[in-house]
Amino acid sequence: MRAADLPLRYNAVEILEHNLAERAGKRALDGPAGERTFAEVAEEANRVGNALQELGVRAEDRVAILLPDSPEWAAAFFGTLKVGGVALGVNTLLTPSEHAYILRDGKARVLITDGSLAPAVAAALESAAGGLPDLEQVIVVGDSGRALADEVPADEAPLAGLSVPSLDYSGWIGAQRAELAPAATHREDFCTLNYSSGTTGTPKGILHAHKDLALSARLWGVGALGLREDDVAFSNAKLFFTYGLGGSLIFPWTVGASAVLNPGAGRDTPAVLSILERYRPTIFFNAPTGYAAMLAMPDLAREHDLSSLRLCVSAGEALPAPVWHGWKETTGVEIIDGIGSTELFHIFISNRPGKVRPGSSGTPVDGYAMRIVDEAGEALPTGEIGNLLVRGETAALFYLHQEALTRRTFLGEWVWTGDKYRVDEEGYYWHAGRTDDMLKVGGIWVSPVEVEGTLLGHPAVTECAVVGVPDSVGLIKPKAWVVPAPGFEPTGELAEELIAYCGESMAAYKRPRWVEFVEELPKTATGKIRRFKLRDAAGAHSRR
Ligand code: 3UK
Numbered sequence: 001m002r003a004a005d006l007p008l009r010y011n012a013v014e015i016l017e018h019n020l021a022e023r024a025g026k027r028a029l030d031g032p033a034g035e036r037t038f039a040e041v042a043e044e045a046n047r048v049g050n051a052l053q054e055l056g057v058r059a060e061d062r063v064a065i066l067l068p069d070s071p072e073w074a075a076a077f078f079g080t081l082k083v084g085g086v087a088l089g090v091n092t093l094l095t096p097s098e099h100a101y102i103l104r105d106g107k108a109r110v111l112i113t114d115g116s117l118a119p120a121v122a123a124a125l126e127s128a129a130g131g132l133p134d135l136e137q138v139i140v141v142g143d144s145g146r147a148l149a150d151e152v153p154a155d156e157a158p159l160a161g162l163s164v165p166s167l168d169y170s171g172w173i174g175a176q177r178a179e180l181a182p183a184a185t186h187r188e189d190f191c192t193l194n195y196s197s198g199t200t201g202t203p204k205g206i207l208h209a210h211k212d213l214a215l216s217a218r219l220w221g222v223g224a225l226g227l228r229e230d231d232v233a234f235s236n237a238k239l240f241f242t243y244g245l246g247g248s249l250i251f252p253w254t255v256g257a258s259a260v261l262n263p264g265a266g267r268d269t270p271a272v273l274s275i276l277e278r279y280r281p282t283i284f285f286n287a288p289t290g291y292a293a294m295l296a297m298p299d300l301a302r303e304h305d306l307s308s309l310r311l312c313v314s315a316g317e318a319l320p321a322p323v324w325h326g327w328k329e330t331t332g333v334e335i336i337d338g339i340g341s342t343e344l345f346h347i348f349i350s351n352r353p354g355k356v357r358p359g360s361s362g363t364p365v366d367g368y369a370m371r372i373v374d375e376a377g378e379a380l381p382t383g384e385i386g387n388l389l390v391r392g393e394t395a396a397l398f399y400l401h402q403e404a405l406t407r408r409t410f411l412g413e414w415v416w417t418g419d420k421y422r423v424d425e426e427g428y429y430w431h432a433g434r435t436d437d438m439l440k441v442g443g444i445w446v447s448p449v450e451v452e453g454t455l456l457g458h459p460a461v462t463e464c465a466v467v468g469v470p471d472s473v474g475l476i477k478p479k480a481w482v483v484p485a486p487g488f489e490p491t492g493e494l495a496e497e498l499i500a501y502c503g504e505s506m507a508a509y510k511r512p513r514w515v516e517f518v519e520e521l522p523k524t525a526t527g528k529i530r531r532f533k534l535r536d537a538a539g540a541h542s543r544r
Contacts, residue, residue: 001218001367003187003211003393010187012210013082015217015253016074017042017182023256030232030279033070033263038253041074046180047173048079054176055110055137059084059183062134062193064108066090066099066117068263069239072141072169074249076112077239081191084183086207088193089240093444093507096123098203100132102195105401106205107134112169115142125164132164141169187211193400194242196342197438197445205400206342208242212394213250216346219367219394221251224350225313225336227283231257232308234281236266236290237443243315246346247285267442267509269293273304280308287316287443288323291335292473295326309333311353315340316443318431320474321359337361339431343415344368345394349429360428361421368392370429371414372421385432388421389414437531439468439476446510448531451478454505455512458498460488465521465529466512469538479541480512481521481534490517514541 016038019028024039036044052063063080065087067073080087088106090099099120103111113121118140125132185191188209195203221227235247239261252259260279264271273294276284291314294300312327312335319337327335338350339361349370351362364370372386373379380386391413398406409416420432439446448466455464463483468476482498484490495515502511522533 001215003215006187006211006214008187009184010210010214011081011084011182011185012191012213012250013045013078013182015213015250016045016078019253019256026256027258028253029071029074029259029261031069031261031263031275033068033072033261036071036074041071041078043178044071044075044173045078045082046178047176048075049082049180050176051173052079052083052085052110057083057085057109059185060086060190061110062086062088062106062108064088064090064103064106064111065240066092066111066113066121067141068092068114068116069244069248069261070114070141070263071261072112072114073239073261075173077245077249081210082180082182084185084189086190086193089245091195091240092117092120092238093509095507096120096127099124100128102203102205103135104128104130104132105203106193106195108132109134110137110139111135111164112139112141115140135164138164138166139169139172140166185210192242192245194240194342197447202402204402204405206396207398207400208345208394208396212345212396213246214254215367216246216344216394217251217254219392220338220340220347220350220365221246221254223367224338224347224352224365225251225283225311226353227251227255227257229256231255231283231310232260232279232281233257233283233285234260234262234275234279235285236262236272237285237287237316238266242342242345243285243340243443246340247283247313252283266290267293269297273297276308277305282308282310283313284309284311285313285315288314288319289317289442289475291319291327292323292475295323295330301330306331306333311336313338315347317440317476318361319359323473323475324356324358338365339419339429341417343396343409343417344390344392345396348390348392348394357426357428360424360430362429363427364429367394370421370423372423382425383422385420385422387435388417388419388429390417391415437467439478441468441477442509444509446478448478450506451480451502451510451512454502454510455480455482455498457505458501460485460494460498462486463521465531465534467531467534467538469514469535469541471513471541477513477541478510479514479516479534479538481516481518483520484517 019038028038029036190207233252237244338347340347348368371389451466469479522530
């Protein structure tokens with residue numbers, strides 16, 4: 001399938017609504033946050049769309065969704081798309097200043113959030129330097145939303161004393177009609193905006209068009225993975241990642257399959273296991289750390305019934321071969337590792353069921369082409385490690401407000417991935433690290449520069465360097481080398497204190513797992529830290 005096979009006027013709400021003719025009463029969503037049929041989701045999305053229009057939201061306006069994975073997330077998303085808006089899925093795990101940056105840079109007009117996240121939103125609004133001039137309305141899902149809106153007349157209800165009015169979600173959509181005609185969007189109009197972290201810690205805004213969602217569902221979801229109508233998908237990657245958005249909503253609904261949503265933390269392994277047992281998905285999307293964490297549970301196969309699974313998917317970072325074999329031996333199910341990115345919307349190199357090479361990312365997905373080149377841009381022979389470039393019709397066009405970085409990344413038809421790869425004689429691609437110092441920890445970006453900056457905020461740290469070091473199963477975690485400040489003893493307690501300090505000052509997954517004290521850091525003549533020296537010195541570490 002190619003983009004040109006879609007109608008010129010195409011709105012990706014079709015991915016939800018094509019199900020109305022064939023299976024309106026079928027369960028579209030299941031899970032602890034509630035069940036919905038396709039008809040119910042479509043109706044709720046229409047109400048959201050009407051309510052957004054009443055607020056003045058028009059084509060291309062951004063609507064931020066800062067919610068746990070839930071039916072409301074799905075309704076907010078498709079309601080936004082249907083009126084021609086752009087859904088900005090926001091990572092719930094970020095700090096207030098990161099939230100503020102994203103809402104401001106992304107020019108969100110409306111923010112749909114949850115009562116449980118209201119304190120985070122209040123902190124974000126407070127920490128926004130210069131305020132959030134584009135944000136006009138906050139909608140709050142959940143009980144605290146109702147409480148908040150009940151206290152004061154709806155149009156005057158400020159969230160935590162701030163000047164942005166807030167409304168309760170159910171009241172907001174309750175008064176709306178359940179019918180709505182879709183905006184006649186062009187298939188190349190933008191419909192999603194996601195922020196992906198960068199080396200300097202400044203997130204990059206990435207827009208995707210309606211066509212990208214439909215195409216990647218066909219190319220990878222159906223073409224490579226083989227999703228079917230009778231599948232039940234469950235993604236432990238959240239909806240605010242395009243990995244989770246594809247796995248939980250876009251791909252299953254493209255084929256009329258249903259999905260399970262988990263509003264809880266993906267890192268809560270026992271809770272994730274109980275969802276697998278209770279809602280019995282057939283396809284499970286996770287990051288390598290998630291699989292490793294499950295395998296580390298005592299008696300995984302004997303204690304938990306995972307018999308509903310027919311396939312598992314891994315993305316976000318490379319899946320070590322031992323984790324693949326461990327999972328296969330324990331559950332009998334294959335993990336399909338594939339590399340995707342926010343820039344390409346989803347997976348573009350992938351293993352295929354029954355043809356997996358454990359430890360490799362697989363082969364190019366139909367519709368995508370790869371080049372592996374040296375520093376001068378020349379193609380390298382088979383087997384040699386080089387820089388991976390990818391071409392495909394689901395590629396984004398630019399980074400929002402970041403022209404210099406855009407020109408270095410979006411090279412005409414080709415996208416610079418920042419990944420090192422080699423391809424073997426049989427055409428399988430093997431990940432060989434990043435070209436920058438960025439780390440993927442649990443499938444999520446961590447900038448060593450950001451962790452270093454945080455550590456330097458502690459009085460005991462004179463100088464430090466953070467690099468990725470493999471743990472006992474081969475998964476990368478941040479490790480810090482620290483030159484202690486005069487008067488501070490390099491003890492185990494101080495190491496623990498620094499780790500805890502990082503865990504509190506940033507999202508906890510970014511904290512170093514190990515701290516090693518040194519008298520000085522290895523440097524080049526020009527004073528740059530020689531990170532590869534530290535990486536080489538580290539070897540494998542215990543699991544943390
Ligand atoms: C790394 C992998 C080795 C790689 C993503 C599936 O991870 C996703 O998107 P991001 O924008 O990061 C992209 C970068 O992550 N990576 C992802 N998958 C793998 N490295 N093996 C893998 N299987 O460095 C890549 O450039 O956060 C993954 C679908 C949608 C996504 N957005």
